[in-house]
Amino acid sequence: LSPRYEIPDTQTADEKQLEILQDKANFRNFKPKPFNMLEFYDRAGHDIREMLLSCFFRGEQCTPEDFKVVSAPQARDGKPRLITMKGGTGNGLEIMLDIQQDEYLPVWGETDETSFEAGIKVQIHSQDEPPLIDQLGFGVAPGFQTFVSCQEQRLIYLPPPWGDCKAVAGDSEFYDTYSITACRIDCETRYLVENCNCRMVHMPGDAPYCTPEQYKECADPALDFLVEKDNEYCICEMPCNMTRYGKELSMVKIPSKASAKYLAKKYNKSEQYIGENILVLDIFFEALNYETIEQKKAYEVAGLLGECWGLGG
Structure with a gap:
């Protein structure tokens, strides 16, 4: 090789x-692969296998394999749904988590x-409604056992002309069931x-x-x-059928x-670490x-006309 690491006479060199x-000198082989945000989330985010210290559902032990990381809405994986047969503590889900504060990014500003x-x-x-945890989720702090007592509520609203709810998903290509x-x-x-x-990453579809x-x-x-500009672009009407869960929290x-x-x-771990990172x-x-x-109709059309006729005559 010459001082510039070039082959002076390629004809005398072994092919x-x-x-x-030439392959070693091709620096295109050393370029990083294209950045993928989902891949980065999976690699840099918390791992349920490290966070989950204990898990029980209806008193029976569960494992990290019973949980699935979901970034955007996906079809069900075919596994049977876990159900509970009665209410009260001990008949639902109880998990102990290590929130791993040492993995948090430092705050510089x-x-x-x-x-x-x-x-x-x-x-x-x-299960018919996608989660919106950053806006609708409630916080659970380390150093506490948090009890969440739930009560299912089913809300039924009337469509026009009696109400202003929306009954169908409309033109959504991502969701079959309409919700706000x-x-x-x-x-x-x-x-x-x-x-x-x-x-x-949390959005559905196939766009990059x-x-x-x-x-x-x-x-x-x-x-x-x-x-x-929320009122101008994302106008979301109330669905006609809605399930929500009232919650009572104690710690x-x-x-x-x-x-x-x-x-x-x-x-x-140290006792200080347990107090700062463990929650149940x-x-x-x-x-x-x-x-x-x-929501009930106050008057049917026939009833309203009859009432008006009675008042008038």
């Missing part, structure tokens, strides 16, 4: 060795997305794809995920614009003085019944 040298809290967010929702959350996510997804040619550059330059300002401190040393030894979440139904709230 196989020349191919090897304040932006509109800076987070100062530690813990998890949870949303209890109908589905409408909201659908609207935001369409707006982002039309204006930025990409979508966020936004790169960090696209997020900073286009997606984030576009979503902020939607929030400001007790963990660990107790009696259990702190035991838990620290069991999980090979206990979700159960108050009772296996539901409350129905139904």
Whole structure:
């Protein structure tokens, strides 16, 4: 090789060795692969296999394999649904989690997305309705066992002319069942794809995920614009049938003085770490019944005309 690492006479060089040298000198082979935001989320996000310390459903043990990471709405995987046969604590889901504060990114300054809290967010929702955890979820703090008593409520509203609910999903290509959350996510997804040619990880569809550059330059300002102009772009009507869950939360401190040393030894952590990172979440139904709230017609057309006729004559 010459001082510039070039082969002065390629005709005298061995052909196989020349191919090897040319391949090694091709720096295109060292370029990083295209950035994929979903891949980054999976690699850099929390891992349920490391976070889940214990899990029980109806008193029977469950494992990380019973949970599935879902970024955007997907079809069911065919597994049977887990059901409970009675209400009360011990008959629902109880999990102990390590929130891994050591994995949190340090805060160097304040932006509109800076987070100062530690813990998890949870949303209890109908299986026909996609979650919107960042806006509708409730917080669960480390250092506490949180009991969540749920009561199912079924709401029935009237369509026009008696009410103003919407009965069908309309032109959504992502959701079969209409809900305010589905409408909201659908609207935001369409707006982002039309204006930025990409979508966020939690959004449905097959458009490419936004790169960090696209997020900073286009997606984030576009979503902020939607929030400001929400009444003009994302108008989501009330569905005619809706299921929601009333919640009553109560908490007790963990660990107790009696259990702190035991838990620290069991999980090979310090007592301070246990107090700052461990939480227990206990979700159960108050009772296996539901409350129905139904909007009724005050008058049928015939009844209204008859009433008017009686008053007039």
